[in-house]
Amino acid sequence: MNRHQNIFIIFIIIISVNVISNFFSFDIDLTEDKKYTLSDNSKKILSQVDDILTIKVYLEGELPTGFQMLSSSINDFLINCKNENSQIQFEFINPNDNNESKKQEIFTQLQSQGLFPTDLTIKKTSETSRKIIFPGAIMYFKEKRESVNLLENNFSLSPQENINNSIENVEFHLISTINKILNNRKDNIAFLKGNGELLSTQTFDITNSVNNDNNNLNYYYNVEEFDLKKFEFDSTNNQPDISLQLKNLNRYKVIIIAKPTIPFNKLDKFLIDQYIMNGGKLLLLIDGVNATIDSINNQNGYFIAKKNDLNLDDQLFKYGVRINSDLVQDLRSTEIPIVTGYSNNRPIQELFKWPYYPLISSKSNHPITNNLDGIKSDFISSIDTLKNNIKKTILLESSNNSRLVQSPSKVSLGIIENPPPAESYNKENIPLAVLLTGKFTSVFKNRIVPKNNEINFKSSSDSTSIIIVSDGDLIANEVSSSGNAFPLGYDKFINYTFDGNKKFIINAIQYLNDQNGLIKLRSKNIKLRLLNNDIISNYRMPITIINLILPILIFLFLIFIINQKNKLKYD
Numbered sequence: 001m002n003r004h005q006n007i008f009i010i011f012i013i014i015i016s017v018n019v020i021s022n023f024f025s026f027d028i029d030l031t032e033d034k035k036y037t038l039s040d041n042s043k044k045i046l047s048q049v050d051d052i053l054t055i056k057v058y059l060e061g062e063l064p065t066g067f068q069m070l071s072s073s074i075n076d077f078l079i080n081c082k083n084e085n086s087q088i089q090f091e092f093i094n095p096n097d098n099n100e101s102k103k104q105e106i107f108t109q110l111q112s113q114g115l116f117p118t119d120l121t122i123k124k125t126s127e128t129s130r131k132i133i134f135p136g137a138i139m140y141f142k143e144k145r146e147s148v149n150l151l152e153n154n155f156s157l158s159p160q161e162n163i164n165n166s167i168e169n170v171e172f173h174l175i176s177t178i179n180k181i182l183n184n185r186k187d188n189i190a191f192l193k194g195n196g197e198l199l200s201t202q203t204f205d206i207t208n209s210v211n212n213d214n215n216n217l218n219y220y221y222n223v224e225e226f227d228l229k230k231f232e233f234d235s236t237n238n239q240p241d242i243s244l245q246l247k248n249l250n251r252y253k254v255i256i257i258a259k260p261t262i263p264f265n266k267l268d269k270f271l272i273d274q275y276i277m278n279g280g281k282l283l284l285l286i287d288g289v290n291a292t293i294d295s296i297n298n299q300n301g302y303f304i305a306k307k308n309d310l311n312l313d314d315q316l317f318k319y320g321v322r323i324n325s326d327l328v329q330d331l332r333s334t335e336i337p338i339v340t341g342y343s344n345n346r347p348i349q350e351l352f353k354w355p356y357y358p359l360i361s362s363k364s365n366h367p368i369t370n371n372l373d374g375i376k377s378d379f380i381s382s383i384d385t386l387k388n389n390i391k392k393t394i395l396l397e398s399s400n401n402s403r404l405v406q407s408p409s410k411v412s413l414g415i416i417e418n419p420p421p422a423e424s425y426n427k428e429n430i431p432l433a434v435l436l437t438g439k440f441t442s443v444f445k446n447r448i449v450p451k452n453n454e455i456n457f458k459s460s461s462d463s464t465s466i467i468i469v470s471d472g473d474l475i476a477n478e479v480s481s482s483g484n485a486f487p488l489g490y491d492k493f494i495n496y497t498f499d500g501n502k503k504f505i506i507n508a509i510q511y512l513n514d515q516n517g518l519i520k521l522r523s524k525n526i527k528l529r530l531l532n533n534d535i536i537s538n539y540r541m542p543i544t545i546i547n548l549i550l551p552i553l554i555f556l557f558l559i560f561i562i563n564q565k566n567k568l569k570y571d
Helices: 003-023 040-046 065-084 100-112 159-168 170-182 200-207 242-249 266-277 293-298 313-319 500-512 518-523 533-538 540-570
Strands: 053-057 088-092 118-123 128-133 136-141 144-149 187-193 221-227 254-258 281-285 302-307 321-323 326-330 333-343 346-360 383-385 391-397 402-406 409-412 431-441 460-469
Touching: 040 065, 040 170, 040 518, 053 065, 053 170, 065 088, 065 159, 065 170, 136 170, 144 170, 159 170, 170 518, 187 200, 200 500, 242 266, 254 266, 254 500, 266 281, 266 313, 266 460, 281 500, 293 302, 293 409, 313 321, 313 431, 383 431, 460 500, 500 518
Parallel strands: 053 088, 187 221, 187 254, 254 281, 281 460, 326 346
Antiparallel strands: 053 136, 118 128, 136 144, 302 409, 321 383, 326 402, 333 346, 391 431, 431 460
16 A cells, blocks of 8 residues: 555545534533533423524624633534524624624614623734623513623632633523523512511612613512511401411512511511421521611710520521621621821721621532622621531631621720731631521421411421521612612722622522522533633744644654555565
């Protein structure tokens, strides 16, 4: 066999492989993280698409490397979706590929439909330019339309880390939006009222969004308020109709108790208990002690923090947790302004770390807390988990440099001038939020319950879930003197918004009400191996030459080896 025959055979093999691959299409995901494999939950939702679903992705054109990788990941995922269900149609659109007037018109339209713009700086070899892109998609199904933003924007992370997080969450965001556009109805959730909970203005951003975007509860659910103490009366005996109240409460998939300030009476507790026993899901955010920064300003620089007695201790104990009457101090905290002097009769303020405002994070890879930005807290307490049959998962915790102050205790600005020794911050990972999952036992088991023939009292529940957070302010947005709401997590002292607060609450409720298991997709980790832009810039020509020449050299080397073997064979 001569050299020309060898070359001919190699070419025939290459051509044959390509021809066969065109007729027989199959995929094998050999990646460590299974980045090209659809989850079973995703396949289940895609199987429900019974008409043309069009997805327009606005991430096309000349983009930096990271955004190219994001665009490529979205494309790969949508190809998998189309292979799973041919009703899925998609296209990539470059909104910048127009004249200036048309471009501005498109930009305005995309923003009005819920896509967020991102301002990019494009660096070329000899010049730098700016470009506005819309890293998101708009879906069209029958007469409905839904928008989805695909770029994670965690301010505490680098741009490359945000790109990585965005790639990890492509499946979650797209499948969640497909699931939403397929469903004709939203589930009902409710904020409980009647025990001094937060006002609607204080939960406005989590419910409706200050920025008028799709990052709010109303986007996913019908959000209502439910007054525990507002009963309809039974006409036969002129008594509050407890059974009807419980029936109305059971309409909600999730109930939220946000920073109550008035103790719960026996009937309040009974209704909440039986709601849980009937399979209801609860998000409870309560303070362990009564403490606010305003109390310092009103009381000459200090106040006494006391236990916040809401008459829930026995109920929470039965479920498996205890919220302690203490305060967490943490070296990882946000700042407050302190007057340090005067100039021209005007106060001079400086920012100082305030240990009573821990900046919370999570070390777990749980879907609720995965890839969250820092969470701003406000006089938060510790949580103890108790031994029973309920599974406990710690969601949020303090840093490795924290300490506990038992109540009653004096809270004073003097801690800034005379801080405790650093070595006293010797506690770590103090639980601050916990997920309870399992079959709960009623706190009213073997106790006297309200007499009502229509109440089907349950002493235990089927499997359900409760999330306990020891800070009611974690869900509360600031409200201006004129009544306008600020974004949840906004810190007016440093003019910064910690978006971890909002994402945590939304993730928590989605997890509690996750009938399709979609929230679990948030814990999917994909290893992104980004290129070093400096190296690329400095060695662009050598890299290009290697990419072009190396395959040719390998091909010639193979031919050389074959020829050498033939020579040895015939010598």
